Amino acid sequence: MxxxxxxxxxxxxxxxxxxxxxxxxxxxxxxxxxxxxxxxxGPRTDRGDVSLAPDAGGRRIVFRNMAWGPHRDELATVAADAPERARTVSGVSCLRFHAAGGTGICLRADRAVVLDARLKEVSARPLAGIPTRARVSPGGHLAAWTVFVGGDSYAGTDFSTRTSVLDLRTGGFDASLEDFTIHKDGKPYRSADVNFWGVTFAADERTFYATMATGGRTHLVRGDLAGRTVTTLRENVECPSLSPDGTRVVFKKRVAGLPAEAPWRLHVLDLASGAETPLAEERSVDDQVVWTDRGTVVYSLPGDFGADLYAVPADGSGAPARLMDSALAPAFLG
Structure with missing residues (x-):
């Protein structure tokens, strides 16, 4: 060559x-x-049917779609095991949302709307402020919501809330938990500065947990809807969410030394032993966390379109992982 x-x-x-x-x-x-x-x-969306029925098409996530476009703020759904796939959007818009047992609660700017499994309006109540928290009981018979009636953030101290509970079985309506009898540190308690927020229901459709604030401190309270009482259990607990087995609550805790605008870390409290476990998420989470199952919790953090969802193990192990972009207020169904 x-x-x-x-x-x-x-x-x-x-x-x-x-x-x-x-x-x-x-x-x-x-x-x-x-x-x-x-x-x-933003994520791809397709218009279609969205159901809150527990057995509708396997395990799903129903949530507020935060992606910019014609379907922003609408309730949407994806399969729980494929959250990155295209979203089915409903045409029903909410600012806050939760669902369980075939019932949904949808908070809009001026009213709280109860939805049936097909997202049809069952009833509605006017709101006295800015919507911030919403929960439905596991059996779908109770709905609770919280609004700001002064100020605009839990991070500061200049705010007031109003938390209401609606019994869908009887139509009974408690416009404010502040009307309940309070037992604090084993004694009856009354104060003009009491505020409640972040209700989470037990499976008996009677017991609930919530945050009560008074005297510059927050408390975890256990409530009894039938007796219209609340009892303080522990200080420095905000926005509790009860585990599926009813044994633990995940909550946001104020930690000394953190910035005033980002003061919280997620913890899990064992209700029987009182043991607290800090979770692996080190960022400040201002959300009422939801449980996907007994071992994992999901929460929102600020994102490109308003909020993204993250998941972290509930036992303090592992590391947080992004679950979904452009999503808020998830409910895990099925």
Missing amino acids: TLQRRILIFAVSLAVLMAVGLIAVLRASSAAHERDRARAD
Whole structure:
């Protein structure tokens, strides 16, 4: 083989290798661009039927869609085991939402709307302030919601809340938990500065837990709807969420030394032993966390479109992981 032929073969080989490399770079760049564009545009949505029925199509997440576009703020659903897939949106808009037992509670700017399993309005109540928390009992018979009636953040101290509970079985309505009899530290207690928020219901459809604030401190309380009483259990507990087996609550706790605008860390409290477990999420979470099952909790943090959802083990192990972009107020059904 002549020297000229060898040089020609080398040049051709080099050109082929450069072309292959260029194609690989272009493909990688195109894929990255597509990912960036998809994130900029938000998750794909398709209009369709959204059901709150426990057995409708397997385990699902129903949530408020936060992606920009014509379906922002609408209730949407995805399969719980494929949260990254295209979302089915409902046309029903909510600012806060929760569902269980085939019943949904949808907070809008001026009213709380009870939804049936097909997202049809069952009843509605006017709201006295800015919607912030909502919960439905495991059996779907009770709904609770909290609104701000002064101020706009739990992080400060200049705010007032009103928490209401509706019994869908009887139509009974407690407009404010502040009307309940309070037992604090074993004694009857009354104060003009009492506020409640963050109700979470037990499976007996009677017992609930919530946050009570008074005298500059927050308390975990256990409530009895039939007796219209609340009893303080522990200080420095906010926005509790009861585990599916009723043995633990996950909550946000104020931690000394953290910034005033980001003061919370997630903890789990064992109700029987009183033991607290800090979770692996080190960012400040201002949310009422939900349980996906006995071992995992999900919560929101600020994101590109308002909020993203993250999951973390409930035993303090592991690390937080992003579950969904552009989503808020999830309910795990089925």
